[in-house]
Amino acid sequence: MKTLNNITFKNLLLNKKRTIVTIIGIILSVSLISAVGSMFVNFRKVLIDEAIYSNGYYHVSIENDSKNLNVLAKNRNFKKIDTFYEIGYSRLEKSQNEYKPYLKLYSLNTPNDFKNYTKLIEGRYPANESEVVISNHIMTNGHVALKIGDNVTLNLGSRYACEKKIEEEYYLPYNSQFDDNENEICDMENIEVEETKEFKIVGIIERPNYSLESYSEAGYTVLTTGLVNNKTKNFITLKNPKKYSEIADYLDYSEFKINYNNELLRWEVFKFSNSTVNLLLTIVSFVILIIILTSVFCIRNSFAISTLEKTKMFGMLRSLGATKKQIRYQVFKEAFYLSLIGIPLGIFFGNLASFVLVAILNKNLNAFNLNVEFTYKFSFLVTIISLILGIITIYFSASKSAKKASRISPIDAIRNHDDIKISSKKLKTPWFISRIFKTGGVLAYKNLKRSKKKYRTTVISIVVSIVIFLSMSTFIKYTFSYSMFYYEEKDYDIFVSLHNKDDDVVSNILSIPEITDYSLIYEINSYMEINDTNKISSFGKKIFDVSGDTLKSINIVTLDNHSFKRYLKKLGLDYNTYKDKAILQDTYTYVTDKKVEKKRLYTYQKGDVIEGKLVTHYYDDSKRSEKKYDLEIGYIANNNPIGLSNYQTLLILNATYYKEADLKNDSLYLNANDTSKVTQELDKLNVNYTDYKKEAEDSKSMMIIISIFLYGFITVITLIGITNIFNTITANMALRQKEFMVLKSLGMTKKEFNRMINLETIFYSFKSLFFGITLGLISSYFIYYIFRDNYDIGFSIPYKEIILCIIFVILLVFVIMQFMVRKINKQNIIETIRKENI
């Protein structure tokens, strides 16, 4: 056995090139598996870190209105319980947020835990029950001037209305007569004061996360320590987060209100909806499957070639008395030596890649909207999985060769029979090949036809690389266009909600110097009720109810003069002619599985007069009015002004000339040359806005990052493919050295020889390209089909990518073969023939 081991080892050293190529193949695949696993771990960690940063580290929050905290304490899965005692509400005088007229006082009696749930901006946390920290949005949102050092008196109690205690967190201003449950509230809320306490403000915190202060909470959070009350909010960390759902099984719903910290649980224990889990699992499995398949393919090929090259040797060994088992062992031994080098290096490079990717991600953090950075974390689990998968991959690759090697009979080796079966059918060479390409072409053609198996691996490698490349490119294309579609549709940068804001606010906003253009839309609070329902088109009647009631009314929207002018410009209409005209936009896009229909809902024409009733303030009974009205249609448009969805059917009017409108500011659409400066000013003005430009940029950054990952993945898979192709081609050429030398000795010139090789290259490149592109197109269509449900931009053949494939494949194969030809041309004819005969 020792001798045999020596032989294996010596062979590896002798065939350095083959050995290195195989090791490279192993490194590539193991590093890919390792990198994918490691990045998954890193992403998970950053998402967990982000969840902890935003909400604090807890798994479940339980609201409890009784004294049964000991019930919670008994649970064996509860690692830590942080109890916030809800001491009470206190009216916040001068709060300028009508939905938040209170302060809400909590007491956390373990002061060390404050930092887990809040972020201190200034000062310090309270040390005793006469100190408080306040949320900074009391100042920025409620516009009440409080600072560190101030003494505040809180009249604490519970909220009541209609003599009933209010349990809901949200506040309803007096002029809303009904709450969301359509219950009439009979009088304004008030606080029934239970106690009055004085506090000193010692610190300011950021607005707490929503689990402590929800978005609709009526009171700004104020925190102290050392007080207790019946009502509690308990933040619980679990020993075994996986068993989070068991809590609900034993706690009574009427007493305990349970909320899960989904953001944390989602990533810690993968608490997803089933469809998300399935989707993620599918993607991950698919990715790993591709990696393993490609790797097995490449590495198996290496072993096959290596075995083939050693056919004579194995045959000789068998003739000398080596058993089948011993020969098999040789191959596995070779695999073992190669793994010894390849796998650890693969794991190293995989982790290195992961480390580098984390650094790249941290440079582009804005894309992710995260408060925390990515950190590279070495994962033993991933390393072990990579190791195991690597070993499995190599084992499967080597096993077939091992079996084959053990089956080599001594006589096969001695007789030098070609290992691969050559088809012996009578093969007629097409006339044009011999006519145009002469003998070289004939030889090339016959080689292809009769030794198909030899080329099968090369062809398949190329095909697989092409299919993956085309599929991934299509995937990226659709992912990009989907997001571009969403963001490019918007022809404005910032949307500002002006609900209940008066004209001062609007002029303040419009005076921001960085704004380049705007569109102001007043509230839609009136509509035209048409008399003649025959003016509804058949399409309209088909889409909406047959009786056409829905379409009997057409909403009216008014724009200010500037915005109306802008709209006219968009429609290509002359301002002076149309400034006082009504524009009807009634094109509706109806999408079904089968088709997309885009037609008008009415049959009105330009110049027609809509006869009917004008109804104003239709949502406010006290102001609602109706009158007979005729409205002349100045123009029929097929798209709406900026900011209004084209799905809305509207009559658009200029507020300067249409006097019926009640002008209430609704929304403002801004274009700006520096959106961040504009948003800074908007923050000061206390308006709600959405910065679409930033969102679009963030989305673009995200797309760039996703493409880095995807293209990185494609690159590695392609590298594995290239390794494979290089391997097979060089091996094939090497195995045919004797044949080439014989041809040369018989009088084939260099030129003729080169021509033969070039033709072979062309023949099987084209074969690979044909199959690869065909399968690649099918795969691309399949990907389009998956995306189609969400968003259909139609299937387009990826011409650019196909051309890239063609150029790359031909170039690659050509370069490799030329490299080999040059090598062969340098060799001495007779020495090669003799060597092969030994």
Added chain:
Amino acid sequence: MEILKVSNLTKYYGKGDALVKAIDNVSFSVEKGEFVAIVGASGSGKSTLMHLIGGVDKPTSGKVYIDNQDIYSMKDDALCIFRRRQIGLIYQFYNLIPILNVKENITLTSNLDNHKVSKEKLMEIIKLLGLQDRLEHLPNQLSGGEQQRTSIGRALITSPALILADEPTGNLDSKASLEIMELLKLSNRKYKQTIIMITHNLELAREADRIIKLEDGKIVEDTNEDIK
């Protein structure tokens, strides 16, 4: 007519202490139609000499004239073309092209020259070689003797100036060996084909018209000289 002239041919390997004189200043000539056997012990240089004559190896010094052409003054391509037309090579291990059948292997050298072989000539050679029933077979489907016969056919098809056979029966049993020798003698007599054959088998060598014996890269015996 002198078809081959070898003049002061040497082939050295290595330098200094490791210098090996494979062929050491060999000169001789062969007339058209002669059947020459080159004999010698293992390592005497006979294969090297044959390869130098065939233009598949390069001499250290000296000249080889085939049909009055100095083959080592030719450029690579010219030598290739010359070789395919004027030199037929028969190897000990046949060296047929594995993807070509018998017919294709035989016509290979002609095809390299874009020269279509006349059907009559082809059939004649095939009949001579007794390969009528094997024309569509691939080399891995042939016996050793059949493979060697195919390679003889390949050498004969272009009616070359010279056929060089390196131990043509070395890999065959005695019956097949005799068959091959008969074929070589037949083509020598019938086509006036000049044949130079390497062999270590003196019995087979005696079938030839002339025997040249090599020892340590030098000619030590030449029956022609003796006769002279």
